[in-house]
Amino acid sequence: MGIYNLGISDVVIQIELFENENDLKKIIEKNLLPGKIFLGPVQSKYAKILDNYCTHEVIFFSYSSKSSLAKDCVYLINFFPQNELLQLMLYLNDDAKVALLYPENEYGYLINSLIDDIMFESPAILVNRSSYKDELTNVRESIKELGKYELRKYELNRQKQILSSKNDEKSKKRLKKLERFKTTSDYDFTHILIADYGLNLLQVAPLLPYYDIDPNIVQFMGTGVIDDKTFFYEPSLQGAIYPGIPETSRINVINNYMEIYDDEFLRISTLPYDLIGLINFIYTKEYKFGDVIKLLNNPNKKFDGIDGNFYFKDNMIERDLNILKINNGNSFVIN
Numbered sequence: 001m002g003i004y005n006l007g008i009s010d011v012v013i014q015i016e017l018f019e020n021e022n023d024l025k026k027i028i029e030k031n032l033l034p035g036k037i038f039l040g041p042v043q044s045k046y047a048k049i050l051d052n053y054c055t056h057e058v059i060f061f062s063y064s065s066k067s068s069l070a071k072d073c074v075y076l077i078n079f080f081p082q083n084e085l086l087q088l089m090l091y092l093n094d095d096a097k098v099a100l101l102y103p104e105n106e107y108g109y110l111i112n113s114l115i116d117d118i119m120f121e122s123p124a125i126l127v128n129r130s131s132y133k134d135e136l137t138n139v140r141e142s143i144k145e146l147g148k149y150e151l152r153k154y155e156l157n158r159q160k161q162i163l164s165s166k167n168d169e170k171s172k173k174r175l176k177k178l179e180r181f182k183t184t185s186d187y188d189f190t191h192i193l194i195a196d197y198g199l200n201l202l203q204v205a206p207l208l209p210y211y212d213i214d215p216n217i218v219q220f221m222g223t224g225v226i227d228d229k230t231f232f233y234e235p236s237l238q239g240a241i242y243p244g245i246p247e248t249s250r251i252n253v254i255n256n257y258m259e260i261y262d263d264e265f266l267r268i269s270t271l272p273y274d275l276i277g278l279i280n281f282i283y284t285k286e287y288k289f290g291d292v293i294k295l296l297n298n299p300n301k302k303f304d305g306i307d308g309n310f311y312f313k314d315n316m317i318e319r320d321l322n323i324l325k326i327n328n329g330n331s332f333v334i335n
Contacts, residue, residue, distance in 0.1 A: 041064075083243075181212075198225075232326050
């Protein structure tokens with residue numbers, strides 16, 4: 001569809017299927033012509049061998065999410081949380097105090113490993129973090145610990161006891177007000193980053209207000225993985241913010257795809273769609289191998305994509321992202 005929409009007529013796409021690493025090596029070695037561009041592979045376990053072939057003046061655009069594989073002639077096309085987190089944290093002001101809540105899995109550990117360096121670039125500060133098991137067995141305890149639930153509950157009860165011993169109208173009025181709350185709202189943080197996705201996110205997010213981390217007081221935040229309408233109707237995520245591009249930028253492509261193929265347009269399908277535009281640009285300009293490498297290694301050269309302007313930094317794709325806010329089944333740009 002990307003080729004058709006660009007009106008490209010002089011193109012040959014060679015599709016190769018493989019089942020194991022040996023098959024992949026044979027395919028690559030059979031096609032090692034200078035100037036050849038390989039799209040793929042998808043999985044990191046296969047992408048790890050690609051840089052062995054960079055001396056042959058070929059380029060690989062892999063969809064692997066493993067950043068350590070981005071080097072030499074290997075360029076990674078994916079949605080990378082480092083890019084998303086930096087855009088999100090740069091949006092915050094110097095009064096923002098961030099808490100991180102993350103699962104003990106590969107994604108959660110990645111976010112936790114990135115957050116310190118990213119906060120160094122942000123005007124905000126990181127004040128607390130808490131993790132929970134991937135199967136959610138201790139998530140309630142983690143949330144209570146992060147929000148100091150027991151401590152705030154104790155403080156509220158202490159204030160109630162003091163006020164209940166007084167008879168003046170001001171104290172009675174104050175006590176009546178406090179009776180509506182289970183804990184104080186004296187949080188250590190102004191923002192909380194929930195670094196989870198999928199079904200787990202839909203289970204974790206509602207537990208935050210349940211344990212009195214009020215989304216009306218604390219700003220809930222997510223990474224780009226919550227850019228999915230599945231999350232836009234969850235009550236606890238109303239008002240949550242995340243880095244991304246509004247759906248309006250890709251709605252025409254989505255509608256086109258559904259009309260042609262009568263199938264759902266996958267969110268990740270924008271990756272190869274934008275890549276086709278980049279490759280068409282390279283061939284139209286008739287760039288030689290050295291020109292292409294120079295182009296891709298210049299982060300000041302940005303390309304227009306349906307997922308926003310993109311460029312490559314350290315062989316990984318990065319995007320100029322907006323900050324979006326969830327509201328009643330939709331999201332809209334706030335920056």
